Amino acid sequence: MQDIYYIGCYGGDILKHRKVEDCNLAGTMKMKYIISLLKKMGYRVIVLSLATDHSTGFHPIEELRIDDQEIHIYIPYIMIQFAGKSRGQKTGVFFLEKYLTRKLSSNSIVLSYHSLLYGDMLTKLHRNIRFHWFPQIEEIYCLSRGELQDPGFLRKEEKMFAEGDGFLFVNDILPRIYANGKKYAVSYGNYQIYSESPAINKKHTNLVYTGIINTDRGAFLLLDAMKYLPEKYHLNVLGFGTEENIKKFIQKSEELNSFFGDRRITFYGTKTGDEYSKFLIQNHIGISLMDDSETISLNAFPSKIMTYLGHSLYVVSSRTKSISESKVANILYFCENKAESVADAILSVPQETNDLAKQKLKELEAVFLDELREVIES
Known part of the structure; x- marks a missing residue:
């Protein structure tokens, strides 16, 4: 061995x-x-x-x-x-x-x-x-x-x-610049599939945002988008960040909850492992928002997108180039980085089980496994 x-x-x-x-x-x-x-x-x-x-x-x-x-x-x-x-x-x-x-x-x-x-x-x-x-x-x-x-x-x-x-890359754009004619494999994130699928409740739709809480990655933009959504939409947030950003985020969330007259936004801190997985399965739509400036959009691919799909969530994402040109683009719901556009994308998501996500991840893992083997054994 x-x-x-x-x-x-x-x-x-x-x-x-x-x-x-x-x-x-x-x-x-x-x-x-x-x-x-x-x-x-x-x-x-x-x-x-x-x-x-x-x-x-x-x-x-x-x-x-x-x-x-x-x-x-x-x-x-x-x-x-x-x-x-x-x-x-x-x-x-x-x-x-x-x-x-x-x-x-x-x-x-x-x-x-x-x-x-x-x-x-x-x-x-x-x-x-x-x-x-x-x-x-x-x-x-x-x-x-x-x-x-x-x-x-x-x-x-x-x-x-x-x-x-040889190389492993996180998106399909980086190898065009950095592969230098050598073998490479592309993996957008973790393609693991979780057995459970979220239960669909047409009277109550849970949104989830996970990740860093700052102005660049869209957490505050998502709060603004909640103003344009019907009362059936509730936002669950798992996040980390500076003490100042977390404090501002919680304060703005509470102000919005008072405005709504209902607790539609809840911040849960951080969760990991099985606790994190069980938390995701309680939701229907995962949100991934990021800076769409050219340097960042060509350079990154948010791993949370694949994690959401692995839990059979629908995904609303910023229209950055590395994502819109990816092999999962056809099962995502894109938005511009404006509150009303984010809300419109959320409203366009079907109120039914996401059957396409698991099949797409199986296909991607098979391709990546072949590419990875070819890179290492070349």
């Missing part, structure tokens, strides 16, 4: 020397899905995690054996407090490099979740050892984060994965 080393800030395990239950939840969920497919293909997956917490001191290496085909290794690091901030992730990169230098050969296979933290290190190591390296590009950070949008930063980031021997 051949090993695949899978590098990322994986979290969620219960550990002795660090607390990483809340580390990069979306990234961890995507990694879990890729791991399940690699195991199905017959590989043993060794996850090398750079997940850290903020407690100071030395955090030793920790290893968890999940089963015969899956091992999680949490890389050691030293965390210090400096100028009121926790600093220590770069020490993890130092220890990761030492670990990889000992373990890797030219026959080794490495899959890496793209990160500004260790991208340079992997590029240099790949030049020296020539292992088989497949970067997983979920986002070009210098295109999606305002503070990083600088041509110099972008060129530097692109060099962090350009030498990969």
Whole structure:
């Protein structure tokens, strides 16, 4: 059985020397899905995690054996407090490099979740050892984060994965720019299908929004859209964000509930695992709104869309290019980033079970599995 080393800030395990239950939840969920497919293909997956917490001191290496085909290794690091901030992730990169230098050969296979933290290190190591390296590009950070949008930063980031021997991409647009003629596979997110389908209640329709609470990703726009919907529509929100944004969101929600004379908007904080899945199944329509500026719309694909579909929800989405040109576009309901347009899209969703979602996910997983096998075995 051949090993695949899978590098990322994986979290969620219960550990002795660090607390990483809340580390990069979306990234961890995507990694879990890729791991399940690699195991199905017959590989043993060794996850090398750079997940850290903020407690100071030395955090030793920790290893968890999940089963015969899956091992999680949490890389050691030293965390210090400096100028009121926790600093220590770069020490993890130092220890990761030492670990990889000992373990890797030219026959080794490495899959890496793209990160500004260790991208340079992997590029240099790949030049020296020539292992088989497949970067997983979920986002070009210098295109999606305002503070990083600088041509110099972008060129530097692109060099962090350009030498990969093949790629995993999150949408169909990124490979046109970054595949460089090499093999690649595309996965929009987790294609897992959940057995239950939401019960349809034509007198009461539940909407759900999950994810970050800020002005860029549409949570506040969705509140404005509620003003244009009949009283049968109720909005359930799972989200995280800065204390200031959460406070503003809750305050605006309560003001709207007072205006409606009914509790039509409810904020539930965050949920994970089975609790999260059970929560989604209680809803009928999942909402995914994001900035539709060109740099972001070409660069990202919200993983929540696939999670909604996996729970047989209908999906209302912003009309960004990476989504409107995807293989799921024909089963989504698009809107412009205006409150009335969002409401109109919601009103256009059928009041019946979404039978197309599961079939589409089965098709996408079969295609991705073939592509992934071809990338790794080429």
